[in-house]
Amino acid sequence: MNRKELTEQIFKKKTFLCVGLDTDISKIPSHLLADDDPIFAFNKAIVDATAPYCVAYKPNLAFYESAGLKGMASFEKTVGYIKESYPHHFIIADAKRGDIGNTSAMYARTFFGEYDVDALTVAPYMGEDSVTPFLTYEGKWVILLALTSNKGSHDFQMTPFANGERLFESVLKTSQKWGDDQNMMYVVGATQGRMFEDIRKVAPTHFLLVPGVGAQGGSLQEVCKYGMTKDCGLLVNSSRGIIYAGSGEDFAATAAEKARELQAEMETELARL
Numbered sequence: 001m002n003r004k005e006l007t008e009q010i011f012k013k014k015t016f017l018c019v020g021l022d023t024d025i026s027k028i029p030s031h032l033l034a035d036d037d038p039i040f041a042f043n044k045a046i047v048d049a050t051a052p053y054c055v056a057y058k059p060n061l062a063f064y065e066s067a068g069l070k071g072m073a074s075f076e077k078t079v080g081y082i083k084e085s086y087p088h089h090f091i092i093a094d095a096k097r098g099d100i101g102n103t104s105a106m107y108a109r110t111f112f113g114e115y116d117v118d119a120l121t122v123a124p125y126m127g128e129d130s131v132t133p134f135l136t137y138e139g140k141w142v143i144l145l146a147l148t149s150n151k152g153s154h155d156f157q158m159t160p161f162a163n164g165e166r167l168f169e170s171v172l173k174t175s176q177k178w179g180d181d182q183n184m185m186y187v188v189g190a191t192q193g194r195m196f197e198d199i200r201k202v203a204p205t206h207f208l209l210v211p212g213v214g215a216q217g218g219s220l221q222e223v224c225k226y227g228m229t230k231d232c233g234l235l236v237n238s239s240r241g242i243i244y245a246g247s248g249e250d251f252a253a254t255a256a257e258k259a260r261e262l263q264a265e266m267e268t269e270l271a272r273l
């Protein structure tokens with residue numbers, strides 16, 4: 001999906017919500033455990049219930065890989081189901097890959113060739129040759145980690161170089177020589193608040209994938225105030241706050257209600273543009 005199509009979906013549906021499919025077998029409602037594939041059954045119900053309120057889904061690979069081959073089968077079925085039933089939803093594989101060039105090329109083939117997702121999260125630490133193999137796929141996106149939502153983001157990402165530029169700023173600047181705002185986004189945590197101002201000084205037009213609202217306590221209003229562009233420029237993710245909002249037989253309806261609440265807040269923010 002290209003930027004124009006993604007932006008059209010955002011304004012048509014009045015939402016820039018990304019629902020995180022961080023499906024943990026120990027947290028899904030017990031009545032699903034009798035299913036042949038409980039993870040897929042859970043994801044299918046969540047996707048069917050939340051699709052009207054979001055434009056993207058973000059399965060995090062850790063939750064699938066941790067269940068071995070069965071988990072990866074659930075991942076593949078989930079991606080296939082979204083593509084077939086909701087072809088206008090953007091699919092992000094949150095796998096945080098990146099390695100020497102020939103290995104990155106294999107990761108790219110896995111996610112863009114085999115699973116055919118729209119976007120993949122990539123760690124920038126190994127530099128240009130670790131990132132560029134992902135950029136050779138037409139219509140696909142690299143989402144580079146820039147300033148993450150966790151406490152440890154301060155350990156390295158905020159470190160200044162001699163010229164005063166911080167590591168995350170260097171990631172933003174340097175990576176713009178490899179890709180552009182049509183094939184590269186950045187991860188910036190919702191917990192970073194006013195730092196979105198600094199991000200926008202260096203990356204004024206790129207889409208940002210913003211995890212950290214909901215369970216991690218980030219503020220949607222603050223993200224929008226400092227991070228929104230004239231064509232939105234944001235995909236805001238919530239995983240646990242939506243998918244585990246309920247734990248009974250009505251879990252999907254409860255998830256839909258949480259997604260709808262976020263959609264309503266996003267509609268208000270989009271109306272300000």
Ligand SMILES: O=c1ccn([C@@H]2O[C@H](COP(=O)(O)O)[C@@H](O)[C@H]2O)c(=O)[nH]1
Pocket residue numbers: 020022060094147148149150187188189211212213214215216237238239240241
């Ligand atoms: O900086 C980052 C990068 C990735 N994540 C991922 O996003 C979701 C957040 O889940 P919540 O349950 O809404 O907190 C999860 O998959 C993380 O691995 C992040 O949180 N921060």
